[in-house]
Amino acid sequence: MAGGTRSYEMALRLVRKGHEVHVVTSSTDLTSDSDKWFVETIDGITVHWLPVAYSNSMGFVRRLLAFSEFARKAGRYASKLEADVVFATSTPLTIAIPGIKASKALNAPMVFEVRDLWPDIPIALGVLKSPITQVFGAGT
Structure with a gap:
């Protein structure tokens, strides 16, 4: 999907080095049951998808709600997977929330990559x- 190239390339390199890689991500394709996770394997990477309504054309509040919905559900879901390391890569910055939750639940170290130039x-x-909001954004 758009925006996933960097994550895909990093995951693929880890798979080629012999690591088992699980990616927990969202899908904006809402043709499937919109509240159900689905899993597929892509080039040796196990991808866990949660359909979440999202578009760059959404207003600020609706986008924030979409990020929050994903963060809450992804944190709960990722906490049930097995992991030696949790790697969370943003954007958005709220992706740290499920990463932290999974890291604590799994007692695994977390790496947080910030890719978003905020604000x-x-x-x-x-x-x-x-x-x-610009001043508030600059302070975060």
């Missing part, structure tokens, strides 16, 4: 429009 990208995209 520069949301400001440039027009998501953070008001000066108040």
Whole structure:
């Protein structure tokens, strides 16, 4: 899916080095049962998909709700997988939430990769429009 190239390439390299890799991610394809996880294997990578309604055209609040929904459900789901290391890669920054939850539940170290230029990208995209949200965004 769009935006997943970096995660796919990293996971593929780990698989080629002999590691078992599970990716917990969202799917914006809502043709399947929209509340059910589905799993598939892609090039040796076990991908766990949760359909979540999301689009860049959504307003700020709706996008925040989508990120929150995924974070809550992904944290619960990932905490039930087996792992030696939890690797969480953003964007969005809320992806740290399920990573932390899984890391603690599995007693596994976590690596958090921040890929989002915050708040520069949301400001440039027009998501953070008001000066108040821009200042708040800059402080996070």
